[in-house]
Amino acid sequence: MPRLSFKGKVFVENHHLAVPFHELVPVRDKGLSEKASLHDNLIIHGDNLAALKSLLPTYHGKVKCVYIDPPYNTGKEGWAYNDKVNSPLMQDWLGRVVDRDDLTRHDKWCCMMVPRLKLLREMLSEDGVIFVSIDDNEVHHLRCLMDEVFGEDNRVGQIIWHGSTDNNPTNIATEHEYIVCYAADRQALEEVWKSASFGPKAALERIGAELLEAHPEPEERQREYSRWLKEHKAQVKPLDRYKFIDEGGVFTGSQSVHNPGREGYRYDVIHPVTGRPCKQPLMGYRFPESTMDRLLEEDRVIFGADESKIIELKVYVEDYEAKLGSVIAGIDSRRGANEIREIFPEDPQVFKNPKPSTLIGELLSFATDPDSIVLDSFAGSGTTGHAVLAQNAADGGSRRFILVECEDYADSLTAERMRRVIEGIPDANDDALKAGLGGTFSYFELGRPMRQESLLDGSNLPPWEKLASYVFFTATGQEFDPAETDRETGFVGHTGSHDVFLIYEPDMEKLKSLALSLPVARALPAGSRRKLVFAPTKYLDPEFLHQYRIDFQQLPFQIYEAIERLER
Incomplete structure (x- = not known):
């Protein structure tokens, strides 16, 4: 396997072993738990490398999902290399902001990432996975590093997130970022990831229930649903094809009546309006007439305007199970900023470029179980914690989050966001934020080396x-x-x-x-x-x-x- 070379590599390959354990000091008045516990939802303020090492005794091999959003190393982010590695070269790097003209900025980024990736690997359960958000500046280096740390056989895939429109004058408009995914042991993963609860599905189920209660008359209910779907079509992709609603909920039509590849069953299905037999699939129906009679009795058959259209079957959104695709579209990157504005109306610019909680929530809906532990060691504004709480609210789960943030806003932003989304924001437009997602968390400061x-x-x-x-x-x-x-x-x-x-x-x-x-x-x-x-x-x-x-x-x-x- 090809290996990536960079300045300082020899000094950081085993640096994670030299990082001492630190005390994790509870600060009870900053959390929302009666008694601070390392087995609660956690927010830890301090250097993420030291914090990860200090969490090892408790969480080694127990984290089902890691999501991190490290610096993209664009040269405009103001990050500095601060790991105390025993090397004269790297001592000279300490505290110096990495800018666009720094000829060693890629070396510094790789040196920062290696020990953190190694500790995150130690945190993962046997069937655990890590997602890393990144862009074109470092994705090639990140892939090489993760091949070395996790093993190229454990590479799960690379997701393209199409989240923005680039109107800047350039040769190629950049309208995407990447999410790189690796497993602790790919052989231990489920063969196929499927999600029965993710954002678009929850939205359709919610509006369906509301319209069923508010509009008992079928035609009026369908008109209201069609109006709502037209307004929110971009937000509910790929489920925008679910265009209908009846007493069973929101549904779409499926052409799964066709028999694939060979001659199937032949019988007439009479159109309820014209009284004539409907057009049959080319190879006949895939199930016998007795099954069709049952589907007709259960009102699961969709007819066209006349008999010239092949019938379809109703497929309700509650039965939909999504697959995690290599392209995520329909989640606009501006949603993250909109969430911050709604949570912090007094300071809507408190954090630049936050990820939408729905983006991380979509990953969690595929890669976690209801009782999984989710870790984010570049917590920022706390989006991952928000996504965990929202996913629990969506499927009744009891997932826990661990958020690590080194900056001084760990309390005023990261923890404060958790307080507000847990307890509720009375003036929020979003109903879930207004009511509050519920939950607790314990807040810890990184103490002295142990x-x-x-x-x-x-x-x-x-x-x-x-x-x-x-x-x-x-x-x-x-x-x-x-x-x-x-x-x-x-x-x-x-x-x-x-x-x-x-x-x-x-x-x-x-x-x-x-x-x-x-x-x-x-x-x-x-x-x-x-x-x-x-x-x-x-x-x-x-x-x-x-x-x-x-x-x-x-x-x-x-x-x-x-x-x-x-x-x-």
């Missing part, structure tokens, strides 16, 4: 609480709550499956003799839950540990190095 050496940088061993916080977070990824601890039993906290204990004293002599022994094990609180026990060592065999539902984990090796240092 280095083992930082626990041991003084003349004493770390206190019990500090070590408890470290081992609990690195083992579970959950927020440490000192109020839940019990020093007498060593209880640190609990996860969904385990109670966590720490057998430790910040005393060199005591630490030498501490162990998970038979008396200690029997003294642990009783219960059916498994117990994760951190201790210097253990004096129990595997059979006993299995019987008492205990998982043993030895304390970090650096603790013992510190003992030797302090004893010298």
Whole structure:
């Protein structure tokens, strides 16, 4: 496989391994949850590389769908390379805005992307996928990078999003962007992605229900629906062929009565107005007369103006399952800006070039399950979170989002958008925004690096609480709550499956003799839950540990190095 070469590559290929874990510090008054939790919807303010590394203990292999919209590297975006890589060349890049005339701008972009793509790959579940929005400036480099990181056999495809009209004077008008898709393991994906719930279908179902309630008279109902469809035809593509409505809902006609390739069934279907037999398909009907009688009885047959037209069958929009095509049209890029104006009427220019939530929602409707986790580490205005909540509202799902944003507007824009779309915007024109999509989220700030050496940088061993916080977070990824601890039993906290204990004293002599022994094990609180026990060592065999539902984990090796240092 050809490989892409660029300045700095040798220094960034394994940089993600050197990035330290950081504390994720909850800021409760910025979220919408009573208790902050890393298992809630998440908004994390901080460098996305460090945040991704810090999420690994909790979300490694659990994310079904990643969507990111990184800088397109047009030279006009004002982004700067800020990864602290141990290289004189790259130290010189730090903090310098990448502009159009920067001869290393493509190198910097590739160096920025590589470690992030590698951590995002670690986040994906076995059947997970990643979508990356990009344009002509870097799509060729992105494809090469993703071939290397994910493997070219895991390339799912490349989508063209036709979202704009370019009226600028140029040789070739650019009216599209790309969405590149790769899988963690393409063999684990469903053979065909289909969606029973995506934007156009939901819109047709909604207007159908409204007109059925408001207009019981069939002809008036059809007139109102035809008027609505003419007005919204561009927005409901490719379902604009669903031109009819009856008591069963919105429908279209299908010529699936034809028998393909060989002689089928022959019988007469009488036109209800002319009383004459309707024209038959060239190869006859594909099902027997008894099936046709049932379809006629169920009012599932569409007749033409007279018998000269072959009959069609009603296909209701509720039965429609879309396929994700290589071209997405009908979602205007201006919709994203319109959404921002409706959500932030006091500052409609608060964010430039946001993606429409319907675009991301369409991807989610194909690539996620109702309980999937969706991650966006270039969160921007929070469009991905909005799309997740909207998709849940559309199909009753319980998807969760993880949004990471490094800029200072993580609270005032990203989180504020989530607050407004969750709680509702009274003056919004959109009914869903007006009512609110519901949900919660927890807000976290990226804290200090969680280095083992930082626990041991003084003349004493770390206190019990500090070590408890470290081992609990690195083992579970959950927020440490000192109020839940019990020093007498060593209880640190609990996860969904385990109670966590720490057998430790910040005393060199005591630490030498501490162990998970038979008396200690029997003294642990009783219960059916498994117990994760951190201790210097253990004096129990595997059979006993299995019987008492205990998982043993030895304390970090650096603790013992510190003992030797302090004893010298």
